[in-house]
Amino acid sequence: MAAILIVDDDPNLRQSFEKLLLAEGHAVRTACSGEAGVEAVRQAAPDLVVMDVRMPGMSGLAAFKAMREIRPGLSAVIMTAFGTTDTAIEATRLGAFDYILKPFEIPDILKIIEEALAAGRMSRDKVAVGVAVGAAQEDQGDALLGASPAMQEIYKAIGRVAPTEALVLIRGDSGTGKELVARAVYQYSPRASQPFVVINCVAIPDTLLESELFGYEKGAFTGASHRRVGKIEQANRGTVFLDEIGDMPINVQAKILRLLQEKQIERLGGSATIGVDVRIIAATNRNLEEAVAQGRFREDLYYRLKVVTLTLPPLRERGEDAALLAEAFLSRYCREMGMDNPGLSAEGRALILSLPWPGNVRELSNAVQKALIFSRGGPLTSEDIAQAAGIGGPGLHSFSAENGHGTAEESLRDWVRQTLFAPGADRLYETLTDQAGAAIIREALTFTQGNRSRAAKLLGISRPTLIAKIEKYGLKIETQVS
Numbered sequence: 128m129a130a131i132l133i134v135d136d137d138p139n140l141r142q143s144f145e146k147l148l149l150a151e152g153h154a155v156r157t158a159c160s161g162e163a164g165v166e167a168v169r170q171a172a173p174d175l176v177v178m179d180v181r182m183p184g185m186s187g188l189a190a191f192k193a194m195r196e197i198r199p200g201l202s203a204v205i206m207t208a209f210g211t212t213d214t215a216i217e218a219t220r221l222g223a224f225d226y227i228l229k230p231f232e233i234p235d236i237l238k239i240i241e242e243a244l245a246a247g248r249m250s251r252d253k254v255a256v257g258v259a260v261g262a263a264q265e266d267q268g269d270a271l272l273g274a275s276p277a278m279q280e281i282y283k284a285i286g287r288v289a290p291t292e293a294l295v296l297i298r299g300d301s302g303t304g305k306e307l308v309a310r311a312v313y314q315y316s317p318r319a320s321q322p323f324v325v326i327n328c329v330a331i332p333d334t335l336l337e338s339e340l341f342g343y344e345k346g347a348f349t350g351a352s353h354r355r356v357g358k359i360e361q362a363n364r365g366t367v368f369l370d371e372i373g374d375m376p377i378n379v380q381a382k383i384l385r386l387l388q389e390k391q392i393e394r395l396g397g398s399a400t401i402g403v404d405v406r407i408i409a410a411t412n413r414n415l416e417e418a419v420a421q422g423r424f425r426e427d428l429y430y431r432l433k434v435v436t437l438t439l440p441p442l443r444e445r446g447e448d449a450a451l452l453a454e455a456f457l458s459r460y461c462r463e464m465g466m467d468n469p470g471l472s473a474e475g476r477a478l479i480l481s482l483p484w485p486g487n488v489r490e491l492s493n494a495v496q497k498a499l500i501f502s503r504g505g506p507l508t509s510e511d512i513a514q515a516a517g518i519g520g521p522g523l524h525s526f527s528a529e530n531g532h533g534t535a536e537e538s539l540r541d542w543v544r545q546t547l548f549a550p551g552a553d554r555l556y557e558t559l560t561d562q563a564g565a566a567i568i569r570e571a572l573t574f575t576q577g578n579r580s581r582a583a584k585l586l587g588i589s590r591p592t593l594i595a596k597i598e599k600y601g602l603k604i605e606t607q608v609s
């Protein structure tokens with residue numbers, strides 16, 4: 128849940144927006160003018176402002192400037208019409224997260240709002256490094272946990288590189304904490320009060336990545352009806368996190384190299400060079416050496432990237448950290464779900480230490496959460512853990528046998544629950560037929576009493592993905608804002 132302020136002179140838009148965002152579980156305030164918006168920001172800090180550009184009286188841009196003076200880190204999504212995109216670009220250069228052209232579709236604006244909120248959390252929520260577990264449990268923010276010598280080395284390295292301007296490459300298998308480390312490097316850097324812009328090179332289709340990163344001029348390609356500022360320009364004076372850089376297409380790599388060497392970019396279809404001052408942090412789980420040998424990764428970029436490398440060890444090489452992390456996740460999930468902590472049995476702990484955890488910390492975290500959700504009271508047993516980790520497979524613990532033979536709906540529900548337990552369930556939904564996908568999502572939402580964040584966690588998908596699926600399967604009807 129986030130606090131969102133909507134500033135627009137159109138009462139219909141304010142009202143439909145308010146309804147929409149309330150339904151998403153956010154706390155919403157509205158203001159009918161730039162002046163009223165500034166006043167609202169003075170009274171209480173919202174997590175995000177969603178604001179129109181053109182309003183009678185104070186313009187959206189002037190209002191955003193005034194708001195940033197009151198609250199320097201404040202993030203905004205600017206709504207703009209065709210004629211006023213230059214103002215919106217100006218706003219993004221001033222630190223607004225992004226802008227959207229009116230009229231827009233609901234899923235598009237919801238996606239931008241979720242991204243802006245996630246970006247806000249990433250730059251705001253401090254990642255504590257190398258703290259004692261007890262202290263981390265009290266803390267609301269994220270913490271890099273682990274007492275193993277391998278992790279101690281990582282903490283020291285973060286401390287050494289963060290204050291510098293150095294390009295940092297973070298390597299490690301999937302789920303080892305690369306993103307957490309990137310955030311820690313940013314937060315302990317002198318640029319901590321400036322933007323932190325995350326670009327996931329895998330999540331964005333190859334054809335769009337270049338324009339996402341570098342922006343474009345009007346007419347640069349079919350459909351480029353207006354100028355758009357790219358993420359790198361938006362991050363000016365801040366930090367850009369290029370996640371999964373090993374998957375970056377080779378033509379984009381050339382442009383990144385130029386950015387590193389000359390601190391300049393060009394928008395697509397433009398001829399002007401634009402100077403930008405950004406620090407780059409990159410991460411990958413790919414074997415870059417192999418990618419270079421195969422001609423998929425530029426050798427010159429590779430040499431530049433690898434100068435300062437932090438390599439995160441797999442979880443199985445971190446001594447007793449797996450047990451320490453499991454205890455910490457257990458207490459966090461209990462707190463989040465308002466449950467008493469059942470604790471971890473000695474056999475449960477021993478099993479955690481003996482499993483290989485190929486998905487590393489993320490897999491452990493998911494397993495602890497599932498074990499907790501499906502456990503039937505009492506300290507988590509090795510069976511709870513085994514089942515949640517997908518060992519023994521579904522059927523080990525048959526819900527239908529327990530419940531007797533019920534209706535078709537009940538057996539579907541049982542099947543869904545077992546499916547959620549299945550190895551690789553996190554990715555399973557992608558391959559399911561729409562009918563089964565809809566059933567799984569409906570069941571997850573019932574299970575979490577309609578709480579989408581928890582349902583998304585349960586399914587191992589992001590909240591925006593869940594929302595997109597809810598839309599796709601028509602599990603909810605929404606009004607459209609224009």
Ligand SMILES: Nc1ncnc2c1ncn2[C@@H]1O[C@H](COP(=O)(O)OP(=O)(O)OP(=O)(O)O)[C@@H](O)[C@H]1O
Binds near residue numbers: 270300305412488489
């Ligand atoms: N040392 C740690 N202490 C506490 N939590 C951690 C630690 N390492 C990772 N996590 C948690 O595990 C999950 C995965 O971490 P993260 O997303 O940083 O991994 P990653 O290396 O970027 O994975 P991928 O390659 O799949 O993107 C996150 O929820 C993160 O908060």
Ligand SMILES: [Mg+2]
Binds near residue numbers: 305306370
């Ligand atoms: Mg990652």
